[in-house]
Amino acid sequence: MEVIKNLHSYMAYVVLAVLVFAVVNALLGWLGKKDFTMHKDLRISLFALILSHIQLLVGLLLYFVSANGLKAIQTLGMGGLNAPARLLALEHPFINIIALALITIGWSRHKKFMESDKKFKTISIFYGLGLLLILSRIPWSQWFN
Numbered sequence: 388m389e390v391i392k393n394l395h396s397y398m399a400y401v402v403l404a405v406l407v408f409a410v411v412n413a414l415l416g417w418l419g420k421k422d423f424t425m426h427k428d429l430r431i432s433l434f435a436l437i438l439s440h441i442q443l444l445v446g447l448l449l450y451f452v453s454a455n456g457l458k459a460i461q462t463l464g465m466g467g468l469n470a471p472a473r474l475l476a477l478e479h480p481f482i483n484i485i486a487l488a489l490i491t492i493g494w495s496r497h498k499k500f501m502e503s504d505k506k507f508k509t510i511s512i513f514y515g516l517g518l519l520l521i522l523s524r525i526p527w528s529q530w531f532n
């Protein structure tokens with residue numbers, strides 16, 4: 388249980404850093420009208436996709452073993468959760484699943500286009516929205532406190 392929580396906490400740094408990198412790279416490619424290359428741009432986007440999916444799986448696992456996940460809802464009931472507890476047990480998991488869906492859609496859609504600017508634009512928008520959603524529901528105050 389502690390192992391899974393620590394893994395989720397440490398991986399969050401890596402996932403956020405790689406996602407920011409992928410979004411900035413896509414924005415620079417889009418606005419700078421660059422060529423979308425297989426050895427750089429595809430790899431960065433794929434790396435961000437894979438890492439965020441691993442984080443999703445670890446998060447799902449954590450949701451079922453942590454006292455602050457499903458157990459909190461079972462013990463306190465939906466209405467019994469205060470704001471910090473609701474963030475951990477409901478908002479963070481729910482919003483992050485949506486964020487991961489957006490990132491996955493962005494990945495699939497970018498492959499349908501041949502033009503570099505459309506690929507970069509798709510990654511920028513979908514990964515960017517996903518990242519914003521994730522950032523909006525990070526439990527900042529308890530992250531390594």
Ligand code: HEM
Pocket residue numbers: 392395396399402403439442443444445446447448449450453454455456475476479480481483484487521525526529530531532
């Ligand atoms: C994919 C992006 C995600 C990121 C960047 C992320 C990041 C974080 C961070 C920084 C914390 C605080 C850790 C700490 O207290 O040290 C946390 C806690 C938590 N996360 Fe995530 N998370 C993600 C996805 C998910 C998903 C999809 C779920 C569940 C379906 C989830 C479930 C949880 C739970 C239950 C906690 C509270 C653990 C506890 O306090 O025992 N996370 N997450």
